[in-house]
Amino acid sequence: MTIAANMPPQTVVDGHSINADLTKGPYFFDGADTLVKLFRARCQELGAKVAHREKDYGIWLSYSWTDFYEHARLIGLGLVALGLKRGEVVSILSEDNREWVYADLGTQSVGGIVSGVYTTDSATQLKYLINDSDSRFLLVENDEQLDKYLSIKNEVPGLARVIVFDREGLHGFSDEKVIFLDDLYRIGRDFLKENPQRFEEEIARSQPKETAILVYTSGTTGPPKGAMISHGNIMCSIAGSLLTLPVKDTEEQVCFLPLCHILERLITVFIPIGLKSTVNFAESPETVFDNLREVSPHVFTAVPRVWEKVYSRVAIMAGEATPLGRWAYRQAIAAGMKRGEYLEEKKAVPLGVAASYAFWDFVVLNNMRRMLGLDRLRRGTTGAAPISPDLLRWYRAIGVTLLEGYGMTESSGVISLNLIEDAKTGTVGKVVPGGEMRIAPDGEILYRGGNVFQGYWNKPDKTAETIAEGGWLRTGDLGRIDNQGFLTITGRAKDIIITAGGKNITPAEIENRLKFSPYISDAVVIGDKRKFLSALVMIDQENVEKFAQDRRVPFSDFRSLCAASEVRDLIAGVVAETNRDFARVEQIKDFRLIDVLLTAEDEELTATMKLKRSFVEKKHKKLIDEMYG
Known part of the structure; x- marks a missing residue:
């Protein structure tokens, strides 16, 4: 472990060193104070171990941490060769895939700021985001996303180049500002020969206070705003995840939510770099249920709508079963619910209730979990929107631990979370380690911690409205905190x-x-x-x-x-x-x-x-x- 002059006292948890006091920065994780320094250390340490899996023509292919580093380095140096300077923004418009993550870490490693764009955004929305963020480069997945750029080409004069990941459908295409990913790799490879230490030097220059990523708000209350999230914010979130969302280095994850969203970015990019887990990219949001069955992940995070869809499928299938099958399903759920009542109240499960559940788990529920791809699931998490407590109880009844958390873009991810060992149904858990939470006189939830963002890009007035005196983040949500410290969200102030x-x-x-x-x-x-x-x-x-x-x-x-x-x-x-x-x-x-x-x-x-x-x-x-x- 590297010992830095400004490193505060450290403590070791599950083999990782983090700040002993998470209320104070700078934040270190295994001796690194920025994401890109941690990224370099992980790639050197893990080498040939699998970092990512992705399907190609129906076959899951594996990619190592060495692949991760080499591709990120070529992208980062290629952008530098094309003129990218530290502090400039690179936008990525693509579905989830390894190239997205390669570009993310490659750009950050050379001091660039990454801004993700949803593939569902229109050309007009893309124009707004490019111009608002002052993006110098745009990376797009394919011809469909490239078309959006071409339709607004003359309205985004700040863009220097556009890089396309996939050539399919674009053979013979030519545009003075557009190149392909393999062209960028070639440019990066040539630059590397002339500057063999440049990438490592840029990583070493990174500082906790530098902005690492821009995450645009969803725009429910006006034009989207770019939240500036620093390396320090990210390192604080990774350290907190070790204590709240631990993932083992032998465990598998599935990525399918947009990487533009802070929740998926935290789960799929930041935490795996910190905790060394393997990420499997779903082919698309439409195939996520098939991919779940193929991977059987150990941890899985989804928004409530996905968990609701799984429940709906099971409910409909149960209704179509034979009379015996319907009876068995009802008995199994009843046994699970009975057991769940004791678990929810943190009481010992009576022997008879436990025996009944064990029987129905063997006969019905275990097969159901396998059919859903949840048979190895150690922990499911849900966030980004409210979820029904009854749905959480149903998942507990079928033997799936589903935990609700709460956070927002401006908190770099998580504010509060239920834990496997400390959960309360109907709440969004307790405040994360190192954070502080209180309820304002008008009922608004206020939060303060090392993961609170730096402010909105080029919008100091909006920043002042969101961050109150003393560094308290105004969440805009209403809630209450019970005498055990569990937070319940009662609604949005504006709703x-x-x-x-x-x-x-x-x-x-x-x-x-x-x-x-x-x-x-x-x-x-x-x-x-x-x-x-x-x-x-x-x-x-x-x-x-x-x-x-x-x-x-x-x-x-x-x-x-x-x-x-x-x-x-x-x-x-x-x-x-x-x-x-x-x-x-x-x-x-x-x-x-x-x-x-x-x-x-x-x-x-x-x-x-x-x-x-x-x-x-x-x-x-x-x-x-x-x-x-």
Whole structure:
């Protein structure tokens, strides 16, 4: 371990050295104070060990830590040869793959700042992000993403070059600013011959206070803002992950959420560099369930919508089983739920309950987990949006440990988290080691810690609005902390509904209860300044289509499916069942189905599939007005 002059007292956890006091920086992890220094040390240490796996023509191929370092070095030096200077921004527009990560670490290693762009962003959004971040280079995955650049080419004058990962469909293509990844590798290789130590020298120059990445907010409250996250922020997050999200160097992960998002960046890039785990890249978000079965990861992180989809699939499959199969499933879930009640209350599980669960686990649940690709899962985590406590209990019943956490872009990832050994269903856990959390008089959650971002790129006024006096991060979320230190999120401050009768209602809990149904993928509760609550509902296309086909309900497309009276009655039943758990003033009195399939390309959804409430209410105003006469 390197001993630096400014290294604070260290402690050893699971073979890794970290700051003994995580409330103070600079933050060191195994002797490194920046991500790129840690990256270099890991690649030297692990060499031929597998760092990444990726499918090519249906076959999983392995790539070592040496491959990681060599490719990152060629990309970094290639960009330097083309004119990249320290502190300049490089944007990446690609689905998750190893080239994304190579470009990420290669750019950071030579002092560049990496900004990820969602592949679902339009050309207009790409133009905004390139110009707002002052990007000098743009790396794109393929011809589809290149087309976006070509359509705005004359409106992004600051770009020096565009580099394309995949040549397919572009043979014979020529543009004075566009080159291909193998061209960049060649340029980097030539530069390396003339400057054999340059890459290592640039890594050595890195400082904790330097901005490492820009992560743009989802833009639910205005134009996206680039959050500046430093090497120090990242190192603090890696150190905290050792204590909260530990991963063994023998364990496998699956990456499928966009790497632009801070949660996936933390899980797929930062933590594996720190803790030496192996990352498997899913072929696409659409194939993630197949890839899960192929890999059977030990740890897996997903947004609530994915965990909801897994539950929906099982619920529908159970409904299609034989009478004996349906009976066995109900008995197995009942045994799991009974056991879960004791676990949730931190009580010893009675021998009879444990024996019943063990039997049904052997007969039903173990096979179910294997079918889902969750048979080796030691820990599942969920974040980025609220999840139903009932869904967490269902996963516990089938033998899957699913832990909810809370964080935001501006906290470089995690603020609070439930742990395997210290969890409380319905909360988002306790504050991470080294962090501080408090509730403001108006109910807003405030957070302070070494992972709080540096501010917004070129927006000091927005930074001042977000970081309060004393370095407290204003989260914009409302919550409460119980006497054990567990945080419960009650809603977003801007989402509070004040009815015409003056009743304050936070819609998140109602919406989560509705989404627990396998027939509802999302819901937005309406009622601000109105006499009663209503809801706009998005049905789950796959499950509702199956419902309709089984009952011979005629439909020709998604719109006609939503218009079917049987489907409306189905959702009415879900709403009525949900209402039973809420006070009269909190009950849904009417609803309408959104009869258009939404994707991340639509303005109503963010790239991480969160509904933009204001857009939904504006676009579907006619439906809302119908409910209120």
